[in-house]
Structures are given as C-alpha cells and as structure tokens.
Amino acid sequence: MQEIKFYSGENLPLELHKTRIVQKLHLVPIERRLEALYEGGFNTFQLSTKDVFLDMLTDSGTNAMSDNQLAAMMQADDAYAGSQSFIRLEKAVRDVLGKELLLPVHQGRAAENIIAIAYVRKGSLVPMNYHFTTAMAHITDKGGQIAELLYDEAYVINSDHPFKGNMNIEKLEEVIIQKGAKNVPFIRMEASTNLIGGQPFSVQNLRDVRAVADKYGIRLVLDCSLIGENAFLVLQREEEFKNSDMGTVIRTMTALADLCYFSARKLSSSRGGGICTDSKEIFKELEALVPLYEGFLTYGGMSIREVEAMAVGLYETLDETVISQSPSFIKYLVEELHKKQVPVIRPAGVLGVHLDAMQICAHIPQKQYPAGALAAALFLISGVRGMERGSISNQRDEYGNETYADMELLRLAVPRRVFTLSQIKYVEDRLTWLYDNRELIGGLKFNYEPPVLRFFMGKLEPTSDWPQKLMAKFKEDFGESL
Numbered sequence: 001m002q003e004i005k006f007y008s009g010e011n012l013p014l015e016l017h018k019t020r021i022v023q024k025l026h027l028v029p030i031e032r033r034l035e036a037l038y039e040g041g042f043n044t045f046q047l048s049t050k051d052v053f054l055d056m057l058t059d060s061g062t063n064a065m066s067d068n069q070l071a072a073m074m075q076a077d078d079a080y081a082g083s084q085s086f087i088r089l090e091k092a093v094r095d096v097l098g099k100e101l102l103l104p105v106h107q108g109r110a111a112e113n114i115i116a117i118a119y120v121r122k123g124s125l126v127p128m129n130y131h132f133t134t135a136m137a138h139i140t141d142k143g144g145q146i147a148e149l150l151y152d153e154a155y156v157i158n159s160d161h162p163f164k165g166n167m168n169i170e171k172l173e174e175v176i177i178q179k180g181a182k183n184v185p186f187i188r189m190e191a192s193t194n195l196i197g198g199q200p201f202s203v204q205n206l207r208d209v210r211a212v213a214d215k216y217g218i219r220l221v222l223d224c225s226l227i228g229e230n231a232f233l234v235l236q237r238e239e240e241f242k243n244s245d246m247g248t249v250i251r252t253m254t255a256l257a258d259l260c261y262f263s264a265r266k267l268s269s270s271r272g273g274g275i276c277t278d279s280k281e282i283f284k285e286l287e288a289l290v291p292l293y294e295g296f297l298t299y300g301g302m303s304i305r306e307v308e309a310m311a312v313g314l315y316e317t318l319d320e321t322v323i324s325q326s327p328s329f330i331k332y333l334v335e336e337l338h339k340k341q342v343p344v345i346r347p348a349g350v351l352g353v354h355l356d357a358m359q360i361c362a363h364i365p366q367k368q369y370p371a372g373a374l375a376a377a378l379f380l381i382s383g384v385r386g387m388e389r390g391s392i393s394n395q396r397d398e399y400g401n402e403t404y405a406d407m408e409l410l411r412l413a414v415p416r417r418v419f420t421l422s423q424i425k426y427v428e429d430r431l432t433w434l435y436d437n438r439e440l441i442g443g444l445k446f447n448y449e450p451p452v453l454r455f456f457m458g459k460l461e462p463t464s465d466w467p468q469k470l471m472a473k474f475k476e477d478f479g480e481s482l
C-alpha cells in the first residue's frame with residue numbers, strides 16, 4: 001500500500017487521476033429543492049438530476065470510467081452470437097476472478113434471479129452474512145427465506161472491528177442443523193457487506209464458511225459486486241495479506257466459492273453483470289436460463305460496448321490506485337464527521353459514508369422513518385442526494401406488518417473517481433450544520449406504498465411542516481447562499 005504524506009502533516013486523500021471529461025452540475029435554490037421534494041414524494045429515488053447537486057445516491061453505474069474503457073467500447077464486435085468482445089470478457093473474468101466459465105447477465109439482480117430460479121424452492125433457507133435488497137427479494141419471490149448471520153459487533157455503529165461483514169460460523173452451523181442441509185440450497189456471502197455500511201469480511205472468515213459448506217455439502221455463493229474494495233481492505237487489515245496484492249486476494253476469495261456473481265455496475269465501473277464458476281455442473285444448471293431471461297450466451301442482455309468496458313474495468317479493479325480512491329475519500333469524510341461528533345458508521349467502509357439516523361434523529365420514531373427523513377432533510381439543505389437504507393428499504397412481512405430495520409442509515413455513496421475534495425468538504429459542512437439543527441427534522445409517512453421494493457417507487461409526505469421550518473433556519477444562517 002503506497003502512502004503519500006503532506007509536508008503540512010495534513011491527512012488528505014489525493015486524487016491519482018486527472019479529469020478530462022466533465023459534466024456541469026446544478027445547485028438550485030433551496031425553494032426549488034423544497035418543491036422537488038414534494039414532487040418526488042420525499043423519496044430521493046424520485047428526484048430528477050436537474051435538481052440534484054452532488055448525486056450520492058449510489059455508486060451503481062456512476063463510477064467514472066477510464067479513458068481505456070471508453071476506447072475499448074469503440075472496438076466492440078457487435079454480433080448476436082460468438083462476439084470477440086465476449087471472448088475478451090471471458091478472458092478478463094479468468095484472469096481477474098480466476099473462474100473458467102462465464103454467464104453474462106444484464107445486471108447483478110438478474111444473476112440473483114437466475115440463481116434463485118435454479119436453486120430456491122418453497123421452504124428453502126439461504127443463510128447469508130447480510131441481505132441485499134434485490135438478493136432477498138428474489139429469494140422470497142421463489143418461496144424461500146433468508147437468515148442473516150452476522151456477529152453482534154456488526155451492528156455496533158462506532159466500532160474499530162476490522163471485519164464487521166464476517167459470518168457467524170457457530171450460528172451458521174446451528175441454522176443448517178435446524179433446517180436440514182437439504183433445505184439449504186446455498187450459503188451467500190456478500191463482499192463489502194452493503195447494507196451494514198460497506199463492511200468487509202476477512203479471508204479467514206470465508207475459509208471458515210467454506211469448511212461448514214463442505215461439511216454439509218452445500219454450495220457457497222459469493223456476491224462479488226464489491227470484491228475489489230473488500231480485497232483492498234483485506235490488504236490493509238488482515239495480517240496474512242499485508243504484503244500481498246489485489247489479484248491474489250481477490251482470487252483467494254473467489255477460489256473458495258462454487259459460484260460467483262456480480263453487478264458490473266459496481267465491480268468494473270461499467271454496466272452489466274455476470275455469473276462465473278469452475279463447475280461444469282453448475283454452469284449447466286444455469287445456462288438455459290440466460291437466453292430465456294437475459295439474452296444469448298455471448299451478450300446476456302448487455303450492449304456489446306458495455307461488454308468491452310467491463311473487460312477493461314475488471315483489469316482496472318486490480319489497480320490499487322483505482323480502487324483506493326473511493327475508500328480513501330470515505331475514510332476522510334467519516335473521520336472529519338466523527339471529530340465533529342456526527343454519528344457515522346466506523347470504521348470507515350467502502351461504497352459510501354453511512355450516517356446513523358437512529359442517533360441523529362433520535363426524536364423521530366422508527367415508524368416515521370428517521371433515515372428517510374434525514375435523506376430528505378439533507379437534500380433540502382444542500383442538494384446532496386443520498387439513499388435511505390433503513391426501514392423504508394425493508395419489506396413488510398407475509399402478514400403485511402412493518403419489519404423495522406436493524407439500522408436506520410443514510411448512505412452517501414462516493415462513486416469511484418467522481419467527486420473532488422472540495423465537494424466532499426461541502427458535504428461535511430452541510431452535514432455538520434444539519435446535525436446542529438437536527439431537532440428541526442421531522443418524520444415521514446407513506447401516501448403511496450407499492451408492495452415490492454417500496455423504496456424505489458413509494459411516495460411519502462412529512463408528518464408536519466418541518467421542511468418549511470428547516471428551510472427558514474437555513475435562510476437565517478446562510479442568507480442568500482445556495
């Protein structure tokens with residue numbers, strides 16, 4: 001790991017790239033931001049980018065692409081079948097992820113759909129370190145259930161545990177014995193566990209999961225969407241790998257899994273997705289589903305240009321100067337916020353900065369969605385768009401009751417190589433102001449709630465006129481500033 005020190009002693013993340021294509025941003029007045037919130041039902045997914053200043057909704061499909069990725073897109077070999085672009089992608093998957101056989105799909109959740117169709121039945125139970133929204137939805141859609149098996153430390157907001165994404169091995173065995181191994185079609189491990197704050201697991205933990213999988217003859221499925229970042233943190237935090245390199249760590253992890261899948265929107269800063277394995281048997285079990293749901297086996301619903309960008313992006317995942325960028329900006333923002341006592345998930349993980357709405361909005365009951373309210377309030381006072389990762393993102397249970405989230409988080413994604421340090425400092429500044437004025441934030445309630453993945457399309461409204469009061473305080477403190 002290379003470190004760049006400043007003479008001043010300041011600990012700043014340094015951009016190891018230059019910007020050659022730019023996109024103009026719009027910071028619209030707060031009055032317009034308030035209107036936009038009402039138009040979008042206080043749901044940040046429903047905002048239009050013309051009203052958004054810094055888009056920290058997600059890193060999915062929003063990482064900056066490299067010059068080499070864009071160049072590769074020009075050599076796309078457009079063919080329905082047998083495209084040379086796909087051959088290049090297969091080679092990249094072999095070289096980077098170490099898996100021989102590749103099935104292309106249009107994005108990560110398409111892989112989850114295919115894996116669930118192939119293996120999940122009514123009565124199945126899928127143990128996992130933690131759910132991801134779409135992974136869970138596809139499993140429950142096919143009649144299965146999930147069991148989340150993190151250690152307790154994963155839920156401690158302010159912690160110094162290096163591997164909060166680790167699977168609880170004792171519980172894993174208990175659950176398998178209880179349910180019966182034949183009802184457990186696979187164990188799912190998610191690299192850089194998204195919904196608990198982008199927290200990694202250790203290679204040792206994955207080896208321990210593998211040992212349990214072997215003992216009971218169960219497949220191990222690895223969600224590799226954020227495996228580059230997980231590997232980067234393993235290099236920094238796991239003694240055994242401190243002198244290793246990205247490729248070795250990634251392939252050590254993927255070699256432990258029977259089946260890997262990924263969202264290329266994250267993994268390779270492109271679009272698309274894939275499922276890969278060394279097992280001819282698994283490949284056969286899934287193969288026929290790809291042309292049925294996605295597209296022919298050499299494009300899987302992706303444009304061939306994306307296939308080329310994905311191949312190059314996969315190789316770039318091995319470059320520490322590429323992968324370190326987002327985590328180092330996240331670490332900077334997390335530590336600055338922590339110094340100002342703003343409750344934020346620690347240690348800093350990957351993907352984004354995660355604010356603890358349960359503490360920040362302790363005065364808002366969970367049934368009024370504190371994380372959703374915080375997301376709306378931050379957008380109002382800054383134009384920064386984050387994502388609610390709390391109870392709104394949860395599904396109701398089979399009886400229609402709310403299932404409150406373990407954590408109420410506001411996620412501010414830091415896509416790879418997109419934002420500058422002054423933009424990150426702006427986020428820090430507005431968040432600090434909002435924290436000092438947190439009592440002005442109020443709750444939300446649904447006025448339109450779709451039955452599946454409600455956080456995408458749902459519409460909410462404030463439980464009082466708190467947005468107007470928050471705006472008035474903003475104007476008092478910032479005057480005519482945007």
Ligand code: F0G
Nearest residue numbers: 058060107108109132134194225263265
């Ligand atoms: N697995 C993980 C760990 C993810 O973070 C995502 C997507 C998926 C699977 C699904 O992939 O979007 O390509 O279909 N995460 C995005 C996010 C949506 O904002 O965190 P997809």
